[in-house]
Amino acid sequence: MLRRRLLTLAAMLALAAGLSALSPNDTAAAEKFIIVQSTTSTQNSGLFDFILPKFTKKTGIEVRVVAVGTGQAIKNAANGDGDVLLVHAKPAEEKFVAAGEGVKRFDVMYNDFIIVGPEKDPAGVAGMKDVKAALKKIAGAQAPFASRGDDSGTHKKEQSLWKATGVDVAKASGGWYRETGSGMGATLNTAVGMGAYALTDRATWIAFKNKGNFKIAVEGDKDLFNQYGVILVNPKKHGNVKATEGQAFIDWLIGAEGQAAIAAYKRNGEQLFFPNGPGAKPS
């Protein structure tokens, strides 16, 4: 009787000990780190994995990236849930600074948006350069188009392009215009699955591995320019912001070293982001 109780007790204790040994140690790792609210493209393209270790090695500051759509990143930062904001929607970024949520905005880098589509090209837009004309053609042919529909930087860009063409996509929503309400990668998976055109940043597309028979259909229009900016979340408004460490990261990122690191990042031999911050080497 006693023996069996003891055995069971021992088993329970072993389980409990195992559990407590697994208990998290947030405080130990929390010495020097900052949280960067950023976009999916910078993470999915592998850029952060390439440049952040260089910064951490030099300064000992760990950079923790929360990668969400630009709209959500800005909202999270406005809640004070981050030290630095690195996104790609200049008007929204300037509004963020003007509202006192951020200290100052700096250009970091750029690349461009492209429209990708199925090889058989139902709207006949392959090879076009004029993005507005291409969108009009897609709308005219009622060829399926997959939109992010999530208030991200890419979605904001896409909406401004549609607006400029005068096509009312809201009316076509659910028809040929399909809002996925998801991140860039998920939207590309959906687009490839249903043979729909989609607007994407080039970096995500180059790094994307589920391309199927999709090709770049439209590229090269100056309206497809994609600028990334960085902002320190305002420590005067959000007392928890690690201003010193956050500013150190921004200084590094837009300075000569960070800019060179961005330029050095390549996938399949292609450069994904082009630095144009204050410390960029003139080209």
Next chain:
Amino acid sequence: MQDFGAAFGLAFGLILSGDADLAEIVMLSLQVSLSAVAVACMIGLPIGAAAAVYRFPGRAALVVFMNTMMGLPPVVAGLLVYLMLSNAGPLGGLGLLYTATAMIIVQTVLVTPIIAALARQLIADLHTEYDEQLRSLGLRGIRTIATLLWDGRYSLLTVALAGFGRAVAEVGAVIIVGGNINHATRVMTTTIALETSKGDLGLALALGIILIGLSVLVNGGVLALRATAVRSAYA
């Protein structure tokens, strides 16, 4: 679909290579979900047992509430905990957002109703069976609950496993409060979501296979433990 065969190969390759990043992610998944289940048991078992044994006003409402909360969508739980822990929220000062602790909290919220509701049913059945015997022994109140919980301990392990299954499989809650931060809050499910969004479906599926394997190990381990305990109990 060439993906399936390749994914199995990739999964075994990853396990055999002893990939350090993968090990870190696996350990964090276990750490978060097992801790959440442990805390949920500490909260849920007494509540469930009390609801089974005591008669009090609002008891029926409590039972309906617990049963309903079993179906709480993870993304809603994530949102609620995010709003609490956000620096703009009431508990922002604790600095818990985007930590493993936040992920344990949100999974505890998800798992506790499952533990409480299932434990209530189980203990209620036991109570009906043993009520007279317990009375004849002069047990009441807290001691009845303690005795019934102890008596039902082997069945309650299955309840804990149901909770673990829910915790380790969900992605909607931990991705909101954890942020899927590399080397900090990245667990198996958020990694799978990330690799899917990168279009690396093969790797995502391989990770899914590893996650299922992990659940098999935990469930098998607990059942083996239970079998040993039962055997020694009746030896």
